[in-house]
Each structure stands twice: as C-alpha cells, then as structure tokens.
Amino acid sequence: MIRRFTAAVATIVGTFLLVVLAPDCAFAERRVALVVGNSSYQSVPQLPNPARDASSIAKMFREAGFDSVDTLINVGNLEFKRAIRKFETTADQADIAVVYYAGHGLEIGGTNYLIPVDAKLASDRDADDEAIPLERMVSSADGAKRLRLVILDACRDNPFVGTMRRERRSVVTRAVSSGLGKVEPTMTDTLIAYAAKAGSTADDGDGEHSPFTVSILKNLPVPGLDVRLAFGRVRDEVLKSTANRQEPYVYGALGGGTISLVPAPAVPQEAPVSDVKGDYELVQKIGTKRAWEVFLATHPTGFYAELARAQMEALGSQPPANIQVAAYPQTPPTTRDTPPTKEQIEWEKIKDSVDVPVLQRFIKRFPDAPLAITAQQRIDVLKQAIQEREDKARADREAARQAAEEAKRKAEAEQAELAAQKKREDDERRAREAEAAEKAKAAAAAAAVEKKRIEDERRAAAAEADRLAKVAEAERKAQDARQKAEQTEHDRAAAAAAAAKAAADKQAKEAEEARRVADLAAAKEAACKDQLAQLDAIIAKGSDGTGIDDLKTFFKTVSCDRLGPVVVAAIDRFNAEAVKRAATLPNSPQLVTSAQTELVRLGCLTGKPDGKLSDSTKAALGRYFMIGGQPVEADKISVTQDLVAELSKHATRVCPIQCKSDQTLKGDVCVANENPASAATASRKSGDDGKSRQKQTNRDADREPARRAKSDNDTPRARQQAVARPSIVSGGGGGGGHSTIIGVGF
Secondary structure (H helix, E strand, C coil), X not given: CCCCCCXXXXXXXXXXXXXXXXXXXXXXXXXXXXXXXXXXXXXXXXXXXXXXXXXHHHHHHHHCCCCEEEEEECCCHHHHHHHHHHHHHHHHCXXXXXXEEECCEEEECCEEEECCCCCCCCEHHHHHHHCEEHHHHHHCCCCCCCEEEEEEECCCCXXXXXXXXXXXXXXXXXXXXXXXXXXXXXXXXXXXXXXXXXXXXXXXXXXXXXXXXXXXXXXXXXXXXXXXXXXXXXXXXXXXXXXXXXXXXXXXXXXXXXXXXXXXXXXXXXXXXXXXXXXXXXXXXXXXXXXXXXXXXXXXXXXXHHHHHHHHHXXXXXXXXXXXXXXXXXXXXXXXXXXXXXXXXXXXXHXXXXXXHHHHHHHHHCCCCHHHHHHXXXXXXXXXXXXXXXXHHHHHHHHHHXXXXXXXXXHHHHHHHHHHHHHHHHHHHHHHHHHHHHHHHHHHHHHHHHHHHHHHHHHHHHHHHHHHHHHHHHHHHXXXXXXXXHHHHHHHHHHHHHHHHHHHHHXXXXXXXXXXXXXXXXXXXXXXXXXXXXXXXXXXXXXXXXXXXXXXXXXXXXXXXXXXXXXXXXXXXXXXXXXXXXXXXXXXXXXXXXXXXXXXXXXXXXXXXXXXXXXXXXXXHHHHHHXXXXXXXXXXXXXXXXXXXXXXXXXXXXXXXXXXXXXXXXXXXXXXXXXXXXXXXXXXXXXXXXXXXXXXXXXXXXHHHHXXXXXXXXXHHHHHHXXXXXXXXXXXXXXXXXXXXXXXXX
16 A cells, blocks of 8 residues: 655645746657556456556547557566566657556565566565566656656555465565555656555546546646646545545655646646636645746636736735745845855755755754744644645545435435335236236137137148148159159269270370380489489599598489499498598507507506507607617607507517615516614514513414415516506606616516
C-alpha cells in the first residue's frame, strides 16, 4: 500500500506548486510516452479495467500530439522488460517523458514491484525473477530533459499477497503488502502520481474506467494547464466521486515555469468557472506572490484573474507587518553595505519553500535568529491551510454520511412500498392464473376430440400412401434392373477399350524407357572415359607436390561409380608414399624414436622413446658423440638415417655407468661405501667380556648360512638392476650436486 506523506502540505504544494512564471516552449518540445495495462492475469482473477484504461490513455497521448506512444496490453515478463529498455532510448531524446501503468503491484521489504500477467508468485523469493521493480520503470524516463512523469494506477486489492509464502527470514524483507509503497524521486523535475494514499485501495470502478483514470483523461490533456494544477483537480474529483474513500497522492517537485502536457492553444480558451474558482481558493490559502503568478499564467483573464492581480498589488503595497494570515511572512531585505550572515544565506535558499520539515530544520539550526520567527510564521500558515483542508474534508465526509443515511432511509421506504406493490401484483397474478387454468382445461378437452379426428384421418392417409409407395417401389426396382444391365454392357465394352489402350501405352513407355536408359548409359560411359583420363594424368604426376590434394579434389567431383575405388586406392598409396618420405626426413618422429630406442640400449638415455627431440635426447646424443671423440653442440644435433644406422651397429653398452660419491663401482653394480663410524663402534665393543663375545660368535655362526644364502640371492638382482636402470649413466655426469665415479662396465 502507498505510504503516507511525512507532511500533508506536500500534497497541496507538490500538486499545485509555487513557481516563477517562465516562457512556455511546449510547441518545440519532443514528448514521448510508455503505456502499460495488465488485466488478463494467468494465475489470479482478472481485472476488468486496466487494459481499457491503458488503451484510452494511449489514445489521449496520441490525440495530444505526442511524438511517440508505446502501448502494451496484457504484457508478460520478458516483453515488459524489453519495452522498458526500448523506452529508455526513446526518452533520452525527449523533453517530456510520461510512463503510465495500470494493473497489480505490491511492496516486499521496501521494494515496489509491478506484476506481469504471466507472473507466478508462490513466495516472496519469486518477486525478483517474476516481477518488474518499480525503480526500473521510473528510471526509464530519466533521460527526459524537462519533465519526467510516472502515473501508477496499481493500488487495487492484490490477490498475490494472500497466496504468497513468506520464505525470507529477514524481518525487513518478509514485509509484504498489496499496492505500492512511497517512492521519492531521486532526480529533479520528476513527479510520481499514485491512485491512492497509504491505508486505502484504489477502486477499479464499475464503469468503463477506474475513477482515477477518468479524472486523468479529463484534466491532463487540457491545453496549457500546468501538470501540477491538473493533478490537484484529479485529486479533488476522485475524492468526490469515491465519497472520500480514495485520495490520490503525488511525490516529487518541479522547478519554475508552467509545464503542461498539452501546449496552450494560440487563442486562449476560457476554463470552466468551477475549476478557476478551485484554483483561486487554493492559491489564496498559500498567499505568496509567486503562487499568484502561477495562477495568472494559467488563468490570465476573467473575474478571478482580476482578483488575483488585486491580491498581488496588495502584497506589493503592504509592509511585512501587515501581511494577512493566508500569506507567507516576507523576509526583511538586506542592505548592500552589510555582508549577509550565515542565517541569511541559509534563509535565501529556503525562503520560498513550502516544505514544513525544511523550515523546522532551519528553526532548529538558528533558534534565536529573527528569521526563525518568520519561518515559524510560515509553518503556522501552512498548518492552518492543512487544517482548513482537513476540516473541509471532514465536513464533506459528514455531509456524505448524512446523505447516505437519508438515501438509506428513502431506499427502505421505497423497498416497503415495492413489497406491498409486489404482494398486490402476486394476488392479481394468482387470480389470472386460476382463470387461465379453467380455460385451459376446457380447451384441452376440445383439443382431445380434434386430435382423435385428425389421428383417424392420418391413419387412412398413411394406408393409402403405403399402397402407392409399394407400387412405386416395384416400378423403381424394374427400372433399376434395366439400367444395371445396360451399365454392365457399357462397362464391359469400356474395359476392353481401356485394356487395349493400356497395352499400347505400356509398349510405348517401355520403348521410351529403353531409349532413355541407352542414352544415359552412353553419356555415363563418355563421362567415365573423360574422368579416367583426368585420373591417369593426376596419378602420372605422382604423390609429390599437390598430387594428394589433386586426388582428393578429383574424388569429390568424380561421378563414375567404377572409378571410386580406384581413386581411394590411389589416395591411400599417395598417403603411404608421403608418410614414407616424411619418415626419412631429418629429425622426423620415426627417426627420433629409432634413435631414442638405440640410445636406451647403449646406456646413454633413460625414459621411454617418445619421438620428440627433447633436451634429454640431445644430451644423450651429445654424450654419445663425446665418447666417440666427435663432440657436437646441442643446437646442431640432427637425427638422420645414417645416425640411426650408426647407433644400431654397436652390440654392447657405449656410455659408462656413473656412481654417486658415496658409492663404488664393483663389476656392473654401484655399491655403497662402508661407514667409518660403524667400524669404530665395532672396535669399542671388542673389549667386552669373553662370555659376551662367545655368545655373539655363536649367533654369528648361526646367521652366517642365512646371510650367505641371502647374498647369493641379492647379487644377481643387483646386477639386473644395474643393467635395467641406465639412469646411472645419463645426465652428463650425474645430478644433485654429487660428484660421480666413472667405471668401465663393458
């Protein structure tokens, strides 16, 4: 639901404004509008009026001469968002941008949402995905230069609120209410108009449009009427038509000058006297010179215009001390010789303000300043105007209540009179029904006699008709038999003629087909000969150069069936030849794999052959060349067929075994050196008593056969590991910072 204004005066001034008269340049302005009306909701009951309201509003804008009017009726989520995005671009080039929405809306945790017709709001978590944030629609008009107007007729009783689950745990985000909450515009020259205030709902209306839309259609397109005065009239009319149940509200403020949606005509038209009088009474309560200037800009002629000019003259001739209660207190003028104080500077900023909180903040900052009294006087004037309006509204409500009670009393009296009249009519009707029943009974007896006579006549006629029908049926059957015989003879003759014609057609068709097949075979044979000649020419060129590509291109275009396998075989042969040639090229993966295999066998390389000329492979080749007395730089090493042949000629290991610094080469095995500390420990223990030595000797004697057997088993394994792990040899001298011992193992 819409929240209340912080001060009721915002309604008066925010609607009817106090501005300086400025030239009206509407004739040169670009005006655009986006109109959305959602009635046919898919998951809740439909609304009767929003679609009609939106169509009429769009028609109003078009008749008012708007440059662009985008209209969407019963729009879904995705289409809604795309329309808003499109309107953002349109509004960037405009002076006045208007957005109108009619349909369902709701507020969740302080965020307002407009609901597309396909929305499924099972819980409050769905709003971000299924609904459109109001802020998104409001910001779409931000690009307009002079006026941004948002009109929202979305304060109806909302069925989504009762069915939505509250799944969000935050206290703030769980608050869900139908209608829309208060939104203060973040940009200047922006107005947001709501159909109803907080704590109440907007009527959808019993007629073709809602009361809010009816009043908008009447007042907004008035030529030259300031938009703020127009919404003031809308508010008064809606209050009157709904017996004070619904009060529209407007948020935001505009700068100086008259801003109307429809330019004033070249020849000013007189406004209705009732409208002029209402505007005059409102401005009279405000009582400032600028307010009278706005009134005269809207109503420059007539009786009330002369009264307004007299009010302005009175304000100009009277000293500040004699100002009436209805007018704002004037600010004492400052002289040029005295520099303005901080209080006067701040007062200059707000001296024309009609916002009570702003004036109260000024008094709080400067409580002892003389201008604080002036600010308080203005607050009193505003509050008095508010009180007068509330008193008038209260009186109107009381009069409406009394009128309703009087109408109810009259209705009850009329209802009693209608009941008595109905009883008299019922008695008369029952008497007429009894008389009619008697007449009907007599008529029924006469009708029964007549019915029997008619039935007898019908039976006699039916018997005669049956006889005549039997005679006619016999004649018809005889005629059918004659026609059937004639048709059979005719069909036999036609079948014979058709058979003869079919045989002749078949022979002609077979002859034509044979000729066509012969022509096709001849053409195909000629094509095969031409393509065979092309294939022979391509094969004659060989697989070098573009031979394979030419064969593949020819294969795509060949149409002779018997040449297909020949072409495939030729392509395979050319590919094999190309692979074979590539395998003989220096540093080819095949040659590198063969060289790596030989280097592993010769003890110069570790790891598995992978066909890549890596740094480890180059290092292994470098060691091989170094041992052979032919050192070669790593970047100049190249693997060729001759090099592979040379490597394969060696029958035994070429690269020596390299042991770590703490190992000694014994045969083909690197054995760890004896630890000196262990020897010293053994010598110290030799001084033990004889009994201990005897026990140790006996234990050693017992373990000796097992140790010998283990040693015999470990020796072949060590030799096998030395042969199977050529990593001891590779690496160009070992790694890890240890020096190596080179032994001859072959």
